[in-house]
Amino acid sequence: MRDFTKWLSGFRKSISEYNYYVDFEKVHRNVDAIKIELNILNSLIGSKDIENEFEVIVTKYPETLKCIPLLLAVRTSEIFAMDSEGEYTYSFAKANLPISQYKVFMQKTGLFDLMANHIINNLVDYATGVETGLDSNGRKNRGGHQMENLVEDFIKKSGFKRGETYFKEMYIHEITDRWNVDLSAISNQGKMEKRFDFVVKTYDMIYVIETNFYASGGSKLNETSRSYKTISGEIDTIDGVTFVWFTDGEGWKSARHNLEETFDVMKNIYNIDDMENGIMNEVFK
Secondary structure, rough: OOOOHHHHHHHOOOOOOHOOOOOHHHHHHHHHHHHHHHHHHHHOEEEHHHHHHHHHHHHHHHHHHHHHHHHHOOOOOOOEEEEEEEEEEOOOOOOOOOHHHHHHHHEEEEHHHHHHOOOOHHHHHHHHHHHHHHHHHHHHHHHHHHHHHHEEEEEEHHHEEEEEEEEEEEEHHHHHHOOOOOOOOOOOOOOOOOOOEEEEEOOOEEEEEEEOOOOOOOOHHHHHHHHHHHHHHHHOOOOOEEEEEEEOOOHHHHHHHHHHHHHHHOOOOHHHHHHHHHHHHHHHH
């Protein structure tokens, strides 16, 4: 019989890969897409007549407008702004206001000051920095995928082939259609659709798998633990189907009681240590 405290003590602080921190490939791709326009706007740096020069550039090269949102760390092509002089929605995909109003925007947001007073020296370099900052917001999504990637690596090492003996992100109806198995016990009689991270198929068993990693605590952990405890109990009533949960992360130490309750009643709950010690070869038979 496994000891929960010992099992929990093996949970990892982090599983961050090298590309977790910044996706530089994406950063450079996004900047390269507007590099020509940024270089055109570079002529405004240090300008003594920036408003008139901006008007000349935008009139001759209207496509330069599409660069402006990124200079303010904004992803959208429309920006709303208001003050005592009125409210405006500026389109940067295609001008929807007079150029004079765009000059107001550039002045009031501080972009004219940024360029005219040499606060920056190169808009391409500046945009690269902004993109890097914006990309760091994607760490949460990358963190979630890291555990999936890790589990998938171990599934492959156990000899399973994607699209043949294991499948990624399968919905209940897809599992039902593919193997003619009744999953109504976990779909509220077909009223609820759920997607599993992985499905492993052996000769006489379908393993439906969930994965997650929590580096920090929060209310979601208790909800997750209770939810998977329920799903495990429901799947136990279905012949030929087994629920497996791979989880890890020091965040669980703040929610250990709920996790322990699930651990006590759920046979197939494992951490990274278990995977490294070959648990998949024991479970997926």
